[in-house]
Amino acid sequence: MEAVIHAIAGGALIGIAAAGLLLINGRVAGISGIFAGALRPAATPWNLAFIGGLVAAGILARLAGFAAIPDTHLEPPLILAAAGLLVGIGTRIGNGCTSGHGVCGLSNLSPRSLVATLVFMAVAGLTVFIARHVV
Amino acid sequence: MKTITAALSGLLFGIGLIIAGMTDPVRIKAFLDVAGEWNPALALVMASAIAVAAPAFALARRRPRALLGDAIQLPDRRRIDGRLILGAAVFGLGWGLGGLCPGPSLVLLSNGGLSPFIFVVAMAAGMGIVELTKRSSA
Numbered sequence: 001m002e003a004v005i006h007a008i009a010g011g012a013l014i015g016i017a018a019a020g021l022l023l024i025n026g027r028v029a030g031i032s033g034i035f036a037g038a039l040r041p042a043a044t045p046w047n048l049a050f051i052g053g054l055v056a057a058g059i060l061a062r063l064a065g066f067a068a069i070p071d072t073h074l075e076p077p078l079i080l081a082a083a084g085l086l087v088g089i090g091t092r093i094g095n096g097c098t099s100g101h102g103v104c105g106l107s108n109l110s111p112r113s114l115v116a117t118l119v120f121m122a123v124a125g126l127t128v129f130i131a132r133h134v135v
Numbered sequence: 136m137k138t139i140t141a142a143l144s145g146l147l148f149g150i151g152l153i154i155a156g157m158t159d160p161v162r163i164k165a166f167l168d169v170a171g172e173w174n175p176a177l178a179l180v181m182a183s184a185i186a187v188a189a190p191a192f193a194l195a196r197r198r199p200r201a202l203l204g205d206a207i208q209l210p211d212r213r214r215i216d217g218r219l220i221l222g223a224a225v226f227g228l229g230w231g232l233g234g235l236c237p238g239p240s241l242v243l244l245s246n247g248g249l250s251p252f253i254f255v256v257a258m259a260a261g262m263g264i265v266e267l268t269k270r271s272s273a
Contacts, residue, residue: 003156003176010155011180015187017148022191024140026201026208029148031238036262049138050145051241057149058158058245066153069243073161074250075233083233084240084254086225088261091237094222095210098236099148101223102181107188108196110212116219120227121167127231128167 018104021050028108030100032091090120137203149242155180158242160234167231 018029025046027034031054037047062068074080091097094116096105101120105113156162157180165174195207230236235243235254243251 004179007155007176007179008183010151010153010157011183012187013147013151013154014180015151015184017144017146017151018184018188019191020147021141021144022188022195022201022207023198024202025137025144026195026203026205027141028208028210029144030210031148031236031241032262035237035241035259036266039259039262040266045138046141049142050148053142053145053147054149054238054241055244056142057146057153058242060146061150061153061242062245068246069159071248071250073159073234074248075160077250077253080233080235080250080254081257083229083235084257085261086229086232087236087240087254088229088258088263089265090222090224090226090229090261092222092262092265094219094226097226097238098181098230099238100210103184103188104192105210105212106181107185108192108209108212109189110210112210112212112215112219115215116223119220119223120230123224123227124231125167125169127228128164129170131232132164132168133170 014099014103015107018099018107022104028100028104030096030104032087032097033095033100036092094120137205140203148238151184152239152242158239158246160239163230163234163236163239167234 021027021029034047034050037043038051096116101113101116152158162174162176166177198207201207233254240251240254
C-alpha cells in the first residue's frame with residue numbers, strides 16, 4: 001500500500017513539474033531533449049537550470065536522509081556504458097524518452113508519442129525478458 | 136526568471152522520481168519483466184503524472200503564450216515514421232539493458248560511486264553521435 005501511495009504522490013509531482021514548465025515557460029519537460037540542449041555550445045540557461053534542478057534533487061534527497069540506491073542495483077560498468085550509449089542514440093533519433101513521449105506526449109494526446117511509448121516499452125520488456133529468462 | 140522556474144521544475148521532477156522509487160533500476164526492470172514478479176509501480180507513476188499534466192496540455196493547446204511571455208512550443212503529434220520507430224526501439228534496448236532512462240540517471244549522479252557517471256557520459260556521447268551524423272547529412 002505504501003508503494004502505491006509513493007507511486008501516486010511521486011507521479012503527481014512529476015505531473016506538476018511538467019505542467020509548470022509548459023504553462024510558465026512554454027516548454028515540454030522532455031528530459032533527453034533538454035539534456036541534449038544543455039550539451040550544445042549554445043546551450044540556453046533554462047536547459048542547464050532544469051538539468052541542474054534534477055541533479056540537485058538527488059543531492060537534496062541524500063542530505064534529507066533518503067538512502068542511496070545500492071550499487072548492486074546498478075549493472076556493471078560495461079553494460080551501463082552500452083546502455084547509456086543506446087539511450088543517447090535512441091532518444092535523439094526518436095526525439096524523446098520516458099518523460100517526453102511517455103509523460104508529456106501521452107498527456108498531450110499525441111498519437112506519435114503513443115507509438116513511441118509502445119515501441120520502447122515493448123523493446124525494453126523484450127530485452128529484460130531475454131536477459132533474465134533466455135540468456 | 137525563466138531560469139529559476141526551469142530549475143524548480145527540474146527539482147520537482149527529480150523529487151517526484153525519487154519519491155516514486157523510479158530511480159532504482161531494479162524496480163524499473165521489475166516493471167519491464169512481465170514474465171517475472173511484475174511490479175506495476177511505473178505504470179501507476181505515469182498514470183498519476185498524466186492525470187495531473189493532461190489538463191495543462193489541453194490548456195496549452197488553446198493558448199499561444201506561456202505565463203512568462205514565450206510562445207508555447209508543442210511538438211508534432213502526428214508524424215509517425217521510421218525514425219520514430221527506430222529511435223524508440225534503440226532507446227528501449229538501452230533502457231531494458233541498464234534499467235535507466237535519462238531522468239533517473241541524472242538524479243543518480245549524487246548516489247555515490249562512478250556507475251551513474253559512466254551511464255550519463257555514454258548517453259551524452261550517444262547524443263553527440265546522432266547530432267554529428269545529422270549535421271553531416273544536412
